Amino acid sequence: MTAITASEDVRSPASTRPIAWWLLLCCAMVLAMAVIGAITRLTESGLSMVEWKPLIGILPPLSETEWNRVFDLYKATPEYRVYNSAMDLAAFKSIFWWEWFHRLWGQLIGFVFLIPFLRFWVQGRIPKDLWPKLAGLFLLGGLQGVIGWYMVRSGLVNSPEVSHYRLALHLSTAILIYGLLLRTALGILDPLPLAGWATESRRLRRHTRIALGLVGVTIVWGAFVAGTDAGFAYNSFPLMNGHVIPPEVGNLSPWWINPLENTAAIQLTHRALALLTGLVVLALVLRVWLARLPGRAYRAALATGGLVLAQIALGIATLLSVVWIPIAAAHQAGAILVVSGLVWLLHELRPIVAKPPRWR
Numbered sequence: 001m002t003a004i005t006a007s008e009d010v011r012s013p014a015s016t017r018p019i020a021w022w023l024l025l026c027c028a029m030v031l032a033m034a035v036i037g038a039i040t041r042l043t044e045s046g047l048s049m050v051e052w053k054p055l056i057g058i059l060p061p062l063s064e065t066e067w068n069r070v071f072d073l074y075k076a077t078p079e080y081r082v083y084n085s086a087m088d089l090a091a092f093k094s095i096f097w098w099e100w101f102h103r104l105w106g107q108l109i110g111f112v113f114l115i116p117f118l119r120f121w122v123q124g125r126i127p128k129d130l131w132p133k134l135a136g137l138f139l140l141g142g143l144q145g146v147i148g149w150y151m152v153r154s155g156l157v158n159s160p161e162v163s164h165y166r167l168a169l170h171l172s173t174a175i176l177i178y179g180l181l182l183r184t185a186l187g188i189l190d191p192l193p194l195a196g197w198a199t200e201s202r203r204l205r206r207h208t209r210i211a212l213g214l215v216g217v218t219i220v221w222g223a224f225v226a227g228t229d230a231g232f233a234y235n236s237f238p239l240m241n242g243h244v245i246p247p248e249v250g251n252l253s254p255w256w257i258n259p260l261e262n263t264a265a266i267q268l269t270h271r272a273l274a275l276l277t278g279l280v281v282l283a284l285v286l287r288v289w290l291a292r293l294p295g296r297a298y299r300a301a302l303a304t305g306g307l308v309l310a311q312i313a314l315g316i317a318t319l320l321s322v323v324w325i326p327i328a329a330a331h332q333a334g335a336i337l338v339v340s341g342l343v344w345l346l347h348e349l350r351p352i353v354a355k356p357p358r359w360r
Contacts, residue, residue, distance in 0.1 A: 015125050016188050022116045023185035029109045030178045031336050034171070036102050038332040041167075041226060042325045045098035047079045050156055052149045058107055060100050067093070078160040106145060113138055133184055137177065144173045164227025171223045172216065178336055179343050186347045200291045205349045207284045212342045214277040219335050221259075221270040230263035230270075231323045237316050240268065274315055281308040281338070288345075297348040304341030311338050 040046050050073045061067040071092050074080050080087065117134055120126045126134065151166035225231050234240040248264040258265035281304060288301035311334040318324070318331045 016127070016130075019120060019125065019130070020185045020188035022120075023181050023188070026109065026113055027178055027181045027185065029105070029112060030174060030181065031333060033102075033105050033109060034174055034178075034336055035329050035333050036098075036105055037171075037174075038226075038329040039325060040098045040102045042323065042328055043095060043098050044079075044083075045095035046102075046152060046162065047077060047155045047160075048074055048092065048096045048099045049103065049152075050074060050077055052152075054107065054145065058104060060097075070096070077156050078158060079155060082160040103148075106148065110141055110145070113141060130184075130188075133180075137180060137184070140173070140177055140180070144170070144177060147173055162227065164224050167227040168220045168223035172220060175216070175219060175336060175339055179339055182340060182343050183347065186344065190347070201293065201297075201349045202351070204284070204287060204291065204293075204297075205346060205351075207280075207287060208342055208346045208349060211277065211280050211284050212339070212346065214273070214280055215335070215338055215342065218270065218273040218277045221266065221273055222332075222335065224260070224266045225270050228261070228263050228266055230267040231318065231328070233263045234267055235319050235322050237319055240264070240271075271315075274312060278308050278312050281305060281342075284345075293349075295348060297345060300341065300345040300348050304338065304345055307334065307338045307341045310334060 049070070051070070061070055067089060071089055074092060084091075117126075117138065121131075147166070147170050151162050151170045154163035154166050155161055234246065236242075240246045245268065246264040249262060249268055250258055250265070252258045252262045252265075259269045260266070285301045285305035288297055292298075311331070314327060314331040314334050318328045321327050
């Protein structure tokens with residue numbers, strides 16, 4: 001292995017550090033949004049608002065007349081007709097508030113991103129190399145709002161449930177936004193690696209990307225579990241109602257549709273992916289430890305290993321508690337924290353470049 005080191009500990013200039021802290025604040029808000037979204041879904045509140053009014057819909061109903069109007073709109077939905085036909089206005093308000101808060105928080109994220117972005121831009125503090133990344137993140141956030149409404153619409157027409165495919169798209173986009181925000185912030189705060197091993201860190205970067213991809217796929221199947229209520233079907237571990245592989249996993253035809261739409265196969269696939277991902281991440285931690293890399297890569301790997309073990313424990317606890325809302329919401333937050341650890345590790349393992357970007 002050939003050792004390489006950075007010529008000096010290059011830090012971001014003071015003019016760009018506030019941009020990094022602002023992006024980290026946005027990261028925290030996206031993480032909170034994921035938890036709020038999980039609670040909204042678990043309390044079956046997501047279809048209570050049948051209108052999409054960005055900005056002008058930021059205020060909740062302020063009069064009894066307006067409450068009755070939005071409740072009448074809800075009464076026309078499949079969810080009300082199939083599941084909640086006995087619901088009164090007071091019960092409707094209890095589910096309405098979670099969805100309203102979910103949408104409010106999403107719009108707050110937009111404001112917290114846009115206003116400082118415009119201020120930094122007017123002040124000339126955003127370097128040319130960084131501007132496209134920030135503009136792209138803002139556009140991606142706007143697209144996420146559209147995807148959220150696209151998801152909700154799937155439960156307002158014919159079916160009383162949202163499409164689990166659209167739910168997976170919505171969650172995946174949120175995590176993509178989170179990962180890009182975090183990666184950009186880290187790149188500003190810590191422009192160059194302190195040191196590394198040329199050959200070994202290249203292999204470890206490949207391993208980290210594979211682990212990150214597996215985490216992403218596992219999260220998608222977690223959304224399938226949530227969207228199909230598969231988490232309520234087999235609440236035992238390690239066996240699934242006494243079976244290693246439940247007999248119902250192949251009930252649908254053609255066979256390949258089972259991991260996508262059969263609750264037994266969906267939960268089995270999510271379990272298998274979670275265990276495989278955990279092993280891949282722990283193997284990565286071991287490799288980083290054995291490589292004795294200097295710098296912060298070692299700490300990033302250890303933190304990620306601890307997070308993935310905690311996430312597996314939360315997944316098991318979610319099953320055994322029959323999807324108790326606090327644990328289930330923590331499980332969704334845990335997935336994003338595992339992504340955080342891997343993004344941090346990938347940042348620490350990045351190659352040293354001869355000429356860093358100008359904004360760094």
